[in-house]
Amino acid sequence: MIGGKTFMPVFKITIFFIILLFTMTLPAYAGVSTGLEWQYRADGDGSMNAVNLDLDVTKQWSIKGNYNHDDDFLTADFIYSKNAGSRVEKYLGFGVRDVLQKSAEQRSVGEKIEVLAGLALNLGFNPRSGVFLTIEAKAVPDTLFHDANPDFLKPTVSISLNYRIPSYPTPKRKTQAITPANISTSDFQLLARLITAEAGDEPLEGQVAVAAVVLNRVNDSGFPNTIQGVIYQDGQFKCLPKLSSIIPTESSFQAATAALNGQDPSHDALYYYNPKLSSPEGLAFFNSGKLRTTVKIGNHIFMTDRNAHNARNAP
Structure with a gap:
């Protein structure tokens, strides 16, 4: 007993x-x-x-x-x-x-x-x-x-x-990416390539957060209102020169799908950076006091404007 x-x-x-x-x-x-x-x-x-x-x-x-x-x-x-x-x-x-x-x-x-x-x-x-x-x-x-x-x-x-x-469900593993109905195939592929280039070595949550930053910018008046416009905006993403040659990973498709379905582990962030890889100009911008940190995931720190969403040209 x-x-x-x-x-x-x-x-x-x-x-x-x-x-x-x-x-x-x-x-x-x-x-x-x-x-x-x-x-x-x-x-x-x-x-x-x-x-x-x-x-x-x-x-x-x-x-x-x-x-x-x-x-x-x-x-x-x-x-x-x-x-x-x-x-x-x-x-x-x-x-x-x-x-x-x-x-x-x-x-x-x-x-x-x-x-x-x-x-x-x-x-x-x-x-x-x-x-x-x-x-x-x-x-x-x-x-x-x-x-x-x-x-x-x-x-x-x-x-x-x-x-x-985790505070969001992990997308199920699929052999073929499923494109959400609310965006075009080209935008979906472009977003997945950006995720691979910017966060390919990050955990899935970090990849979802990077995708969410892009979508947050699309919905913010201080940035272009399309996925292509946000990604190709001058001075925003260092990976642009090689982006067209990037082959998206399966996890990047999962992350893009999760973000498009409303998941946002970045907590409404408009920016992110890796302190170990950022340029001196970039670090000066992120440490200028104009932004506040929303969360740190993996190697990336996610941030948003402290007062109003009016910044357009992060280094």
């Missing part, structure tokens, strides 16, 4: 995966990550019997649920990450411990409010998905004013290993 102290009850695991499957169906920025957590409390007690479930609801904000089986309580937090999508994400947050009032010692919501800070380190090659190692510290401010506090309110330091599911 397996003791309840050793493993979570089956129904709790079932509920956990039902929530996970439900959140996977949410659109756009609703990415999901889940993982196991080891917690160390100020009273010297340590536990690895906790699970996390994070739901990205905007570009920077997420909701995090943490269930600790040893203490049988659920914590809910709101997390803000300014540099979401970077290889190292720094974040702050606040929330409430024991939201379901499961602990033996009942406290008001105000007495259970916690603050937290943490780092999420990407252990893979894709900054927006894959395995993350998270280091986090939590504390309940109300405990600073009391000498005796229950264990579940004491400060904690935790380390967790999480897997983040």
Whole structure:
């Protein structure tokens, strides 16, 4: 017979995966990550019997649920990450411990409010998905004013290993590219060639982001209103001299299709650059303060105008 102290009850695991499957169906920025957590409390007690479930609801904000089986309580937090999508994400947050009032010692919501800070380190090659190692510290401010506090309110330091599911579905592998109905075959081929030339060595998410930048420019009043016009605009893409000889890869067709279907991991970016390959003039433009970073994917940093979309000639 397996003791309840050793493993979570089956129904709790079932509920956990039902929530996970439900959140996977949410659109756009609703990415999901889940993982196991080891917690160390100020009273010297340590536990690895906790699970996390994070739901990205905007570009920077997420909701995090943490269930600790040893203490049988659920914590809910709101997390803000300014540099979401970077290889190292720094974040702050606040929330409430024991939201379901499961602990033996009942406290008001105000007495259970916690603050937290943490780092999420990407252990893979894709900054927006894959395995993350998270280091986090939590504390309940109300405990600073009391000498005796229950264990579940004491400060904690935790380390967790999480897997983040990409915030957009990966296109299925196809033997032949499918041209979306809303653009011509020539434009579709041109976009795929540009993706191959500009981001052929980048992860699929980075290729989708490059395609999205082109489409964002098409829809922006500061740039030409066609795919050809954007790609052939003077001074925009260094690959133009060799573009006609580029053979598009299968992943570039997948990326073009994904972007044309509305996926935009660049977060509305109008520019991108590789700091290691950009010219001094290009770096001066991107670091001029006129732009703000939206996300970093692979080797590319994606940016948009800080105020108005009126720049036309990025080096």
